[in-house]
Each structure stands twice: as structure tokens, then as C-alpha cells.
Amino acid sequence: MQRRGFVAWTSAALAAGFSLELRQARALARGVAEEPTKDGSIFGGPPVLQSPASDAITVFQGVRGLSTGWVEYGTTASLGERADTMRHGLLPLNGLVQRVRLTGLKPDTTYHYRVGVAPIDFRGAYKITRGPDQFSPVHSFRTLSDEGRRASFLVINDTHENMETLRGLSAQIAAARRRHADASLPSGGPLFWNGDIFDDVRNDQQIAANVLTPPIAVDAPGAELGYASQAPMCFVSGNHDVRGIHARSLDMFVDTPGGLRYAIIRHGPIAFVVLDTGEDKPDAHGVYAGLGAFEAYRAQQGTWLDTALRDPRVQRAACRIVIQHIPMFGGGSCEGARQHWAKRLADAKVTAVISGHTHHYAFSPAGPEQPFAQLVGGGPAPEAATLIEGVVDGTTLTLTVRGLDGAVRGVHEVPVAG
Ligand SMILES: [Fe+2]
Numbered sequence: 001m002q003r004r005g006f007v008a009w010t011s012a013a014l015a016a017g018f019s020l021e022l023r024q025a026r027a028l029a030r031g032v033a034e035e036p037t038k039d040g041s042i043f044g045g046p047p048v049l050q051s052p053a054s055d056a057i058t059v060f061q062g063v064r065g066l067s068t069g070w071v072e073y074g075t076t077a078s079l080g081e082r083a084d085t086m087r088h089g090l091l092p093l094n095g096l097v098q099r100v101r102l103t104g105l106k107p108d109t110t111y112h113y114r115v116g117v118a119p120i121d122f123r124g125a126y127k128i129t130r131g132p133d134q135f136s137p138v139h140s141f142r143t144l145s146d147e148g149r150r151a152s153f154l155v156i157n158d159t160h161e162n163m164e165t166l167r168g169l170s171a172q173i174a175a176a177r178r179r180h181a182d183a184s185l186p187s188g189g190p191l192f193w194n195g196d197i198f199d200d201v202r203n204d205q206q207i208a209a210n211v212l213t214p215p216i217a218v219d220a221p222g223a224e225l226g227y228a229s230q231a232p233m234c235f236v237s238g239n240h241d242v243r244g245i246h247a248r249s250l251d252m253f254v255d256t257p258g259g260l261r262y263a264i265i266r267h268g269p270i271a272f273v274v275l276d277t278g279e280d281k282p283d284a285h286g287v288y289a290g291l292g293a294f295e296a297y298r299a300q301q302g303t304w305l306d307t308a309l310r311d312p313r314v315q316r317a318a319c320r321i322v323i324q325h326i327p328m329f330g331g332g333s334c335e336g337a338r339q340h341w342a343k344r345l346a347d348a349k350v351t352a353v354i355s356g357h358t359h360h361y362a363f364s365p366a367g368p369e370q371p372f373a374q375l376v377g378g379g380p381a382p383e384a385a386t387l388i389e390g391v392v393d394g395t396t397l398t399l400t401v402r403g404l405d406g407a408v409r410g411v412h413e414v415p416v417a418g
Pocket of ligand 1: 196240358
């Protein structure tokens with residue numbers, strides 16, 4: 001392709017808002033590093049918040065080249081505090097991601113923040129040139145709280161690197177956050193990415209492109225802020241997220257409470273119990289070549305539940321919701337999860353489990369065969385994809401399932417187990 005033609009085509013694509021898709025496609029296809037844009041910006045996209053708590057949150061920033069980074073933050077837009085990531089005396093140096101954990105925050109409090117990044121030209125140990133500091137816009141988020149009777153959250157699942165679906169979801173996520181704000185629901189409700197972000201995990205560029213800079217619907221109000229710069233994304237591991245030669249390197253781009261993929265996350269009246277169902281075939285299956293120990297891992301999480309479910313953040317919650325990728329009940333469900341977790345969760349008065357994996361939206365209420373309700377989200381194809389909106393208001397959990405066109409595909413009201 002002639003250079004002139006390439007430039008013209010690229011400019012047209014940028015104008016149409018396809019820049020992220022192009023970059024992602026390139027990263028997915030060739031695993032190449034990003035380069036700064038023509039205006040010299042080294043930012044890859046909006047920040048992504050992860051691993052929220054009442055007193056902490058992790059800020060991720062996708063970058064387009066070798067750089068160092070930090071976060072400036074505070075309870076007013078004038079910021080005032082600075083957080084760095086230091087390890088062994090070294091500050092960060094990375095070409096794909098900057099990440100900073102903010103700690104010592106106050107619960108139920110709005111914080112403003114911006115990411116600072118400085119490009120680094122590293123020619124040798126004593127030949128390093130630091131470029132001018134660059135800053136993201138100032139964003140804000142609210143820390144989690146154990147208080148309140150109302151709260152909202154969002155769930156997506158099984159996006160499987162489908163860029164059209166990711167772009168559509170960015171619009172629906174922004175619209176849902178607006179609806180929740182209009183309904184005066186507390187801000188900061190997490191978005192659970194409930195497994196199978198990937199088909200399989202192949203390289204760092206692919207992970208960054210999916211988790212840090214997924215496509216954005218440029219014509220959707222609010223979508224330009226990104227999917228998790230104002231409220232956190234909580235990663236829930238799916239069977240495809242533990243597949244691929246690079247699956248053991250996700251943690252550079254993903255943070256979870258305590259670095260574990262099973263956790264309690266409390267948001268207002270809701271205690272979320274996040275569980276990791278692991279692979280979907282027995283460990284002894286030939287395709288894994290003996291590289292998995294998911295049966296022991298599920299048993300380990302069952303033992304952990306004995307303690308976790310006695311945590312006051314769970315016991316005192318008005319509503320308990322389980323988030324796990326592979327369903328607990330019905331076709332395509334996880335036998336190990338039922339065996340090790342289901343009775344413990346039922347005894348702890350769980351209201352519902354939210355899953356994915358089957359690629360078919362389905363709801364089943366509690367009944368003789370299953371002790372709590374189960375909602376399964378849709379699949380990776382745009383026509384099958386779903387955004388699940390959950391709202392707890394007093395004694396009712398309302399789960400609204402929408403398609404990528406925003407149309408409501410189902411509303412399920414579940415009495416909170418109490
Ligand atoms: Fe799956």
C-alpha cells in the first residue's frame with residue numbers, strides 16, 4: 001500500500017472513530033507495540049479502575065510506548081495527593097500499561113484523579129531521556145461502602161474479543177450508568193466482566209487491547225469516558241481466560257482483591273461473592289497436558305467459603321449475590337461448583353447467582369431443584385450479547401437484561417433472601 005493511500009485511509013478511519021479497533025486489530029494480529037499518535041499523546045485510552053474496596057482502588061492506564069506513570073488524586077478537583085508504584089526502589093517502566101494502587105482512601109467518598117505519564121527513550125543504562133509529562137483528563141470515582149439500602153451493578157460476559165460487541169457494550173454501559181444516576185442510585189456500582197474476555201490468552205498486546213483499550217462507541221454519550229474510568233471493573237475468570245500460552249501473565253493487566261480470583265466485594269446492601277469456576281473439562285482431559293489443577297482449586301474455594309461467608313460484610317449484607325462464569329445449575333453447569341459451593345451458599349442465604357458461558361441468556365427462579373435464582377447472560381455475537389443491570393432497592397433485586405440495541409429482553413424480580 002502506498003504511504004499516501006495509507007495515511008488517507010487511516011485519517012478517514014480515525015475520523016470515523018475506528019482508531020481503537022485498528023490498533024486492537026493490529027495488536028491482535030501481530031502482537032506489535034503501540035506508537036505515539038501524531039499529536040504525540042502516549043495515552044492508549046481512558047483509565048480502567050479495578051479491584052475496588054472501601055479504602056482502595058487500582059488505576060490502570062494503557063500506554064502506546066515505553067513510559068513511566070503515576071496518579072494524582074484527591075477529594076477535590078484540585079487533587080493534591082500523588083501515588084507511585086515503587087518496587088525494589090524502582091519506579092515503573094513499561095510500554096503497554098501503567099498501574100497504581102491508591103490506598104488509605106475514605107469509604108463512600110468521591111475522589112478525583114488524573115494519570116500522569118512521561119515517555120522514556122531508553123538507549124542504555126546511562127543514556128535515558130525523559131519526555132515531557134502528559135496527563136489524562138481529571139476523572140472521578142466513589143469508593144465502596146458497607147452502608148445503604150440501594151445499589152446498582154452491571155454484568156457483561158463472554159465477549160470473546162468480539163470488537164463489534166465490545167463497542168456496542170460500551171454504549172450500553174454508559175447508558176446504564178446514566179439511568180442509575182438519574183434514579184439517584186449511589187455511584188460507583190461495579191461492572192463485573194464475568195469471564196471469557198478472551199478466546200485464549202496469547203500475548204501482552206492482546207491482553208492490553210482487550211482489557212485496557214477495548215473499542216468505544218464514539219457516538220454514544222458518555223462512552224468516550226471508557227467503560228471503567230468512573231466506576232470499577234471487577235474481573236471474573238472464565239475458562240477461556242485460563243487458556244493459551246500467556247494465560248499465566250494476565251495479572252499485569254488485571255487486579256482483584258488480594259490478587260485472588262475469588263473474593264468478597266461489598267457495595268452498599270450487596271455482598272458479592274466472586275468465584276472462579278476454572279476450566280470446563282476435567283483436569284485429566286488430554287487437551288490440557290496435565291497443566292491444570294482446577295478440581296483442587298474449586299475444593300479450595302469451598303473451604304474458603306466457610307470463612308468468607310461468616311465475614312460481617314457478608315452476614316450483615318441485605319443481599320448476597322454470587323458471580324461465577326460457569327453456571328451453578330442446568331445445562332453446561334459446573335459440577336465441581338455445585339459439589340463444593342452450592343450448599344454452603346444456600347445456607348448463607350444467597351439471593352441469586354449470575355453466570356455466562358452457555359452464550360444463551362436464561363433465567364431460572366429458585367425451586368425444589370435449585371436453592372437460589374440463576375441468571376445466565378448471552379454470548380459474544382452482537383445479536384446474542386447482553387448487558388445485565390442489577391438494582392437492589394430494599395427487599396427486591398431487579399435484574400434487567402438488555403441487548404446491544406438497548407432493548408429490554410427481560411426483567412426478573414427476585415425477593416432478597418435477607
Ligand atoms: Fe465460558
